[in-house]
Amino acid sequence: MSSGVNYTRSEVRQMAGYVPGQQPSPGSRIIKLNTNESPLPPSPKVAVAITDVMRNDSIMRRYPDPQSMELRRIAARISGCQSSQVIAGNGSDELLRVVLDTFVEKDETVAFFSPSYSLYPVLTRIRGGRIKSLPLFQEGSIYQPDTDGIKLFFLTSPNAPLGFSFSNDYIRELAQRLNGILVVDEAYADFAGDNALALVHEFDNLIILRTLSKSYGLASLRVGLGFAVSALIEQLDKVRDSYNLDRLAQIGAQAALADQDYLQKTVSLVIKERQHLSAALQDLGFKVEPSQANFVFVTPPQGCLAVDLQAALEKSGFLVRYFSNPDLAHGLRITVGLRSEMDQLIDAIKNIG
Amino acid sequence: MSSGVNYTRSEVRQMAGYVPGQQPSPGSRIIKLNTNESPLPPSPKVAVAITDVMRNDSIMRRYPDPQSMELRRIAARISGCQSSQVIAGNGSDELLRVVLDTFVEKDETVAFFSPSYSLYPVLTRIRGGRIKSLPLFQEGSIYQPDTDGIKLFFLTSPNAPLGFSFSNDYIRELAQRLNGILVVDEAYADFAGDNALALVHEFDNLIILRTLSKSYGLASLRVGLGFAVSALIEQLDKVRDSYNLDRLAQIGAQAALADQDYLQKTVSLVIKERQHLSAALQDLGFKVEPSQANFVFVTPPQGCLAVDLQAALEKSGFLVRYFSNPDLAHGLRITVGLRSEMDQLIDAIKNIG
Numbered sequence: 001m002s003s004g005v006n007y008t009r010s011e012v013r014q015m016a017g018y019v020p021g022q023q024p025s026p027g028s029r030i031i032k033l034n035t036n037e038s039p040l041p042p043s044p045k046v047a048v049a050i051t052d053v054m055r056n057d058s059i060m061r062r063y064p065d066p067q068s069m070e071l072r073r074i075a076a077r078i079s080g081c082q083s084s085q086v087i088a089g090n091g092s093d094e095l096l097r098v099v100l101d102t103f104v105e106k107d108e109t110v111a112f113f114s115p116s117y118s119l120y121p122v123l124t125r126i127r128g129g130r131i132k133s134l135p136l137f138q139e140g141s142i143y144q145p146d147t148d149g150i151k152l153f154f155l156t157s158p159n160a161p162l163g164f165s166f167s168n169d170y171i172r173e174l175a176q177r178l179n180g181i182l183v184v185d186e187a188y189a190d191f192a193g194d195n196a197l198a199l200v201h202e203f204d205n206l207i208i209l210r211t212l213s214k215s216y217g218l219a220s221l222r223v224g225l226g227f228a229v230s231a232l233i234e235q236l237d238k239v240r241d242s243y244n245l246d247r248l249a250q251i252g253a254q255a256a257l258a259d260q261d262y263l264q265k266t267v268s269l270v271i272k273e274r275q276h277l278s279a280a281l282q283d284l285g286f287k288v289e290p291s292q293a294n295f296v297f298v299t300p301p302q303g304c305l306a307v308d309l310q311a312a313l314e315k316s317g318f319l320v321r322y323f324s325n326p327d328l329a330h331g332l333r334i335t336v337g338l339r340s341e342m343d344q345l346i347d348a349i350k351n352i353g
Numbered sequence: 354m355s356s357g358v359n360y361t362r363s364e365v366r367q368m369a370g371y372v373p374g375q376q377p378s379p380g381s382r383i384i385k386l387n388t389n390e391s392p393l394p395p396s397p398k399v400a401v402a403i404t405d406v407m408r409n410d411s412i413m414r415r416y417p418d419p420q421s422m423e424l425r426r427i428a429a430r431i432s433g434c435q436s437s438q439v440i441a442g443n444g445s446d447e448l449l450r451v452v453l454d455t456f457v458e459k460d461e462t463v464a465f466f467s468p469s470y471s472l473y474p475v476l477t478r479i480r481g482g483r484i485k486s487l488p489l490f491q492e493g494s495i496y497q498p499d500t501d502g503i504k505l506f507f508l509t510s511p512n513a514p515l516g517f518s519f520s521n522d523y524i525r526e527l528a529q530r531l532n533g534i535l536v537v538d539e540a541y542a543d544f545a546g547d548n549a550l551a552l553v554h555e556f557d558n559l560i561i562l563r564t565l566s567k568s569y570g571l572a573s574l575r576v577g578l579g580f581a582v583s584a585l586i587e588q589l590d591k592v593r594d595s596y597n598l599d600r601l602a603q604i605g606a607q608a609a610l611a612d613q614d615y616l617q618k619t620v621s622l623v624i625k626e627r628q629h630l631s632a633a634l635q636d637l638g639f640k641v642e643p644s645q646a647n648f649v650f651v652t653p654p655q656g657c658l659a660v661d662l663q664a665a666l667e668k669s670g671f672l673v674r675y676f677s678n679p680d681l682a683h684g685l686r687i688t689v690g691l692r693s694e695m696d697q698l699i700d701a702i703k704n705i706g
Contacts, residue, residue: 004558205357217414220600247573
């Protein structure tokens with residue numbers, strides 16, 4: 001009998017297995033500033049809504065709404081569009097995969113800037129697409145890439161890990177020039193001064209992705225949202241897993257989206273602490289990239305290597321993110337946390353220096 | 354500017370959109386026997402575990418375990434295998450898709466008996482595979498199909514909607530003859546006298562799928578499990594969405610799986626009511642297929658058309674399942690419910706007759 005594993009598609013067999021991000025063990029006293037989670041818990045209305053379901057748990061034996069209609073309605077209402085222009089996913093990660101499965105045929109080209117989200121090449125490989133990885137800067141500047149032959153373009157805005165936003169003029173020009181689908185992955189847009197959501201009313205080849213994992217403090221719940229013209233949403237809807245969001249994820253996300261005051265409170269706090277952290281690090285001689293997100297990318301002063309600082313901070317009880325990629329190895333990405341966490345971090349950096 | 358929807362892959366554009374199953378409106382007094390949900394709520398330990406998380410909801414801002422390790426460990430323990438032989442999915446629907454993406458290249462052949470689960474052809478089409486739909490019986494009998502050129506075979510056992518199980522001897526022979534991957538979809542196996550789980554230790558091209566949607570009363574939670582040799586699980590793990598199960602789904606599923614006494618209580622009740630319903634319908638002249646599942650497929654007595662009976666029952670407040678497929682249009686599939694529900698159903702049928 002032949003070995004069953006040999007039936008694996010060659011693209012999949014050649015891929016490395018997924019390596020999960022560093023997570024502190026439960027109960028450890030580490031301050032976790034490496035995965036851009038919210039410093040605040042989600043809106044208390046989430047816990048109220050989910051606890052309510054658990055009080056009448058017989059409903060759990062029933063299938064949830066496969067279409068997440070109520071969630072789409074609320075998302076549409078707060079975003080100024082129709083619910084037919086919204087899709088809900090099991091995290092925006094599912095929506096990235098669904099976009100690939102909907103539009104990209106084997107050997108078609110998928111483009112993105114490097115550095116950006118490391119899941120894009122993984123999902124493209126699984127789909128069997130060709131990867132076109134573009135340098136983020138040409139001669140030190142953002143530029144409009146050559147879009148010839150590109151079927152799908154993933155643009156992360158605000159960019160991770162650098163934190164800057166692409167302007168709506170830039171996005172308009174790219175959408176216009178692209179003979180394919182443009183996905184603007186706006187995971188961090190709630191922390192930015194502007195966003196591209198309104199452009200879905202201008203372009204029928206544009207998909208905007210959002211997530212509840214960052215600004216809503218719900219990374220545990222795995223809920224992402226996609227916005228586009230109804231005709232595109234209709235195609236994406238055929239491809240997503242048919243019951244892709246469980247009842248508690250739907251109920252929790254509805255409660256979180258409905259509480260926009262709480263979102264604003266979180267966003268204001270993060271922006272304030274981002275300014276505080278940036279100023280404090282600049283005082284210590286760090287170069288700080290201006291950020292529109294809930295993290296800052298910083299380069300330590302001359303004589304201090306980022307990789308060494310990351311290791312020293314870990315010993316002192318702080319997780320921050322170091323990328324070995326040559327374009328990023330000079331710096332560190334630090335998630336914005338509470339004032340007390342930021343002050344402890346600054347003290348630790350002073351002690352290391 | 355060209356219309357963005359034209360970038361859709363032809364397989365997807367030609368597909369019909371997903372049509373969700375019939376769901377009674379909230380608060381309606383209908384007795385729902387059409388989608389094989391459990392007549393009992395889930396184990397009360399599920400609500401306790403999820404409510405506990407909500408009491409300390411700050412954890413919700415953190416990413417969940419991307420590997421669902423604790424859930425895999427519990428599933429492995431109660432199934433007599435290693436946790437490296439288990440994968441957890443966002444419903445077994447996600448695992449069906451993951452299996453296709455892992456093993457099936459464009460234009461390779463995916464086979465299944467018809468009738469079986471209507472999602473198989475949909476997912477195969479999205480993947481770009483060729484569909485080989487095989488008649489369930491040849492000259493009235495189950496048979497071993499010609500496996501030439503088949504890369505992936507989906508076998509539903511117990512079969513839906515007829516309710517019979519394929520024997521382990523049958524499954525062994527099919528796994529041996531198949532030059533590809535055999536998936537045995539055991540959504541209803543907890544209600545059956547036997548199952549094929551132990552065969553994953555014999556065959557390295559066999560994947561067994563289970564779900565918590567039926568016997569565990571957790572259709573709302575979207576948790577499925579896959580069992581196979583570790584080498585296959587490793588490949589599937591690369592392809593699933595990387596954070597595919599949210600924290601509450603993991604915690605709830607762990608609590609449900611750990612409460613095997615409660616599972617046995619549910620299963621015993623369903624088997625007892627399956628016998629009661631079968632006998633009562635036979636007394637009324639129905640032909641009842643012997644069932645190993647939580648439903649029965651029944652053919653009304655001569656002179657009563659299944660399609661008419663379904664409509665009359667709906668008017669009387671009962672949802673049962675009618676299939677227009679010519680092989681099934683003579684009968685109805687009825688989910689086994691509580692004794693009171695079954696007695697009301699029998700009374701309604703008597704009144705209609």
